[in-house]
Amino acid sequence: MSTSIDFLLWVRGPGFDIALFIFVVGVLIRLLEVLILGRKPDYSEPRGAELGAGLLTLVTRTAPEGGSFKRSPFTVVGGYIWHIGFLVSLFLFVPHIELIDSVLGIRWPGIASNLVDAIAAVTIVTLVAMLFSRLTHPVKRFLSGPEDYLTWVVTFLPMLTGYLAYHRMIDPYPLVLGLHILSVELLMVLFPFTKLMHAFTFIIARWYNGAMAGRRGVQS
Amino acid sequence: MADDRKKLSMTLGESLRQQGVSRRGFLKYCAATASMMALPPTMVPAIAQALEKAKRPSVIWLSFQECTGCTESLTRSHSPSVENLIFDHISLDYHHTLQVASGDAAEAAREAAMHENEGKYIVVVDGSIPLANPGYSSIAGISNLQMLEETVAGAAAVVAVGSCAAFGGLPHANPNPTGAVSVGEIVKDKPVVNVSGCPPIPTVITGVLAHFLTFGSLPELDALGRPMVFFGQSIHDRCYRRPFYDKGLFAETFDDEGARKGWCLFRLGCKGPMTYNACATAKWNQGTSWPVESGHGCLGCSEPDFWDAGGFYNALSIPDSDLTRKTGYVVGAGVALGAAAGALNRSTRAKAAAKHETVTIDDLDKKS
Ligand code: SF4
Ligand code: SF4
Numbered sequence: 001m002s003t004s005i006d007f008l009l010w011v012r013g014p015g016f017d018i019a020l021f022i023f024v025v026g027v028l029i030r031l032l033e034v035l036i037l038g039r040k041p042d043y044s045e046p047r048g049a050e051l052g053a054g055l056l057t058l059v060t061r062t063a064p065e066g067g068s069f070k071r072s073p074f075t076v077v078g079g080y081i082w083h084i085g086f087l088v089s090l091f092l093f094v095p096h097i098e099l100i101d102s103v104l105g106i107r108w109p110g111i112a113s114n115l116v117d118a119i120a121a122v123t124i125v126t127l128v129a130m131l132f133s134r135l136t137h138p139v140k141r142f143l144s145g146p147e148d149y150l151t152w153v154v155t156f157l158p159m160l161t162g163y164l165a166y167h168r169m170i171d172p173y174p175l176v177l178g179l180h181i182l183s184v185e186l187l188m189v190l191f192p193f194t195k196l197m198h199a200f201t202f203i204i205a206r207w208y209n210g211a212m213a214g215r216r217g218v219q220s
Numbered sequence: 221m222a223d224d225r226k227k228l229s230m231t232l233g234e235s236l237r238q239q240g241v242s243r244r245g246f247l248k249y250c251a252a253t254a255s256m257m258a259l260p261p262t263m264v265p266a267i268a269q270a271l272e273k274a275k276r277p278s279v280i281w282l283s284f285q286e287c288t289g290c291t292e293s294l295t296r297s298h299s300p301s302v303e304n305l306i307f308d309h310i311s312l313d314y315h316h317t318l319q320v321a322s323g324d325a326a327e328a329a330r331e332a333a334m335h336e337n338e339g340k341y342i343v344v345v346d347g348s349i350p351l352a353n354p355g356y357s358s359i360a361g362i363s364n365l366q367m368l369e370e371t372v373a374g375a376a377a378v379v380a381v382g383s384c385a386a387f388g389g390l391p392h393a394n395p396n397p398t399g400a401v402s403v404g405e406i407v408k409d410k411p412v413v414n415v416s417g418c419p420p421i422p423t424v425i426t427g428v429l430a431h432f433l434t435f436g437s438l439p440e441l442d443a444l445g446r447p448m449v450f451f452g453q454s455i456h457d458r459c460y461r462r463p464f465y466d467k468g469l470f471a472e473t474f475d476d477e478g479a480r481k482g483w484c485l486f487r488l489g490c491k492g493p494m495t496y497n498a499c500a501t502a503k504w505n506q507g508t509s510w511p512v513e514s515g516h517g518c519l520g521c522s523e524p525d526f527w528d529a530g531g532f533y534n535a536l537s538i539p540d541s542d543l544t545r546k547t548g549y550v551v552g553a554g555v556a557l558g559a560a561a562g563a564l565n566r567s568t569r570a571k572a573a574a575k576h577e578t579v580t581i582d583d584l585d586k587k588s
């Protein structure tokens with residue numbers, strides 16, 4: 001008998017195994033590829049410390065930057081909203097914390113489910129608006145390739161299905177919960193092989209930029 | 221036997237009156253049944269009239285691979301309420317646990333009931349049917365499969381009571397050594413209603429029979445063959461702890477302060493969000509309480525394969541996965557492959573550097 005429960009059991013069982021395997025192995029390969037490549041030895045005399053400057057840049061490059069805000073406020077604000085909304089939904093919703101605890105053995109307090117819900121709703125709307133702007137703005141449209149749309153879809157689907165599942169908007173519930181988990185698995189599978197990797201590599205890149213500048217004694 | 225025949229020809233109304241059930245008690249039952257079946261109050265007289273006139277239908281109850289929990293549930297139902305009397309007033313012509321007769325006499329009763337009520341009797345089944353080897357479960361030398369097929373042949377409808385009969389239940393749990401299947405996988409040419417639950421709620425069993433007696437048909441079913449009226453809503457939708465779920469207030473242990481304040485049991489493994497059953501509204505033990513009210517999460521007992529749906533105390537969002545236990549190996553594999561890829565990249569870079577010819581300003585001058 002093939003039921004929505006069978007589907008849910010598959011995505012929670014073998015499906016999750018496959019996705020987690022591809023995700024972990026893929027991310028490690030990509031990161032080690034970058035890290036092992038290393039940097040050329042710099043024989044110049046250091047004029048400053050690398051560590052502090054690297055860490056500082058991690059923070060400064062994450063904070064909004066005046067110039068680009070003035071040029072395209074929508075992109076900047078929208079970008080912040082949906083990134084933060086996504087991270088809040090992912091890491092502060094109690095059922096997700098249970099999942100992370102079961103895989104990694106670490107946990108932290110969550111926030112009220114209906115607050116996550118409200119934030120998720122704003123995130124979904126923002127993601128749609130961002131896509132709309134990408135499709136209508138001539139420059140953004142020109143710069144966008146298939147991968148940009150693909151990564152949008154696989155980021156959007158977990159948010160949408162999560163919202164539908166929370167509000168039990170598709171019957172029966174095991175089906176919509178299964179679809180939510182499946183959409184996350186899709187994200188996990190594509191993650192290491194697309195620009196989604198920036199979720200990890202941004203740390204390396206920002207630290208590297210800052211550390212280089214720090215060594216030379218200039219502001220990054 | 222003659223007495224039995226007389227009883228059989230009595231209508232349900234006559235029979236109830238003979239048992240001393242008051243008109244008021246009977247109407248109360250009809251009203252409760254109507255509300256449980258989500259019918260408007262205006263339907264109550266119609267139900268009463270139909271039940272009053274209904275002849276006691278013959279019911280043959282077959283028990284296969286089961287634990288008798290479903291029968292236990294039924295016999296402990298609200299007795300001595302009208303629901304129970306309804307059950308007393310069908311003609312339960314065959315039921316291992318409840319009948320007095322045994323051996324040949326019992327089998328003879330089943331055959332007699334089948335012949336006398338050809339095309340009209342209801343077959344109730346609890347337990348799953350083993351297909352791997354008939355020897356796993358047989359009655360009077362007849363395999364479960366054979367008994368089901370021959371009994372169902374002349375039935376009006378089949379009611380699969382309990383999750384074993386409805387979905388295979390515990391015998392069907394991984395790795396299913398007996399090759400257990402549900403009734404619905406065998407019976408294809410007769411209407412089958414699944415009254416799932418481990419055990420099912422007694423009033424739901426009697427409610428389905430009352431529906432059959434009232435309307436002469438089976439109630440509307442969901443995708444899993446369960447009556448919508450009882451299984452149309454999830455435990456979570458009707459749970460009185462739901463406001464706490466929405467506010468993000470979860471009990472962390474079974475006796476912490478949150479648990480005592482009635483906070484949501486999701487973190488303690490409650491499967492209420494994925495479970496469709498009437499527990500939260502019909503409740504158990506004469507409407508006294510139900511599992512979530514008494515402080516234990518829902519196990520999801522009315523859903524297929526609930527035995528295989530991960531640990532009863534694992535939150536619903538936790539993957540039922542082996543890999544999480546083998547994360548170490550996965551990380552090891554990733555590191556090894558990553559290191560190999562990194563080394564390859566380095567050697568590619570070294571080779572490129574070695575092949576690189578240095579260009580001087582003079583060379584460039586010459587070219588221009
Ligand atoms: S206790 Fe279970 S059914 Fe009730 S709200 Fe919490 S998760 Fe839902
Ligand atoms: S609360 Fe859940 S596990 Fe308990 S009887 Fe009801 S459906 Fe079954």
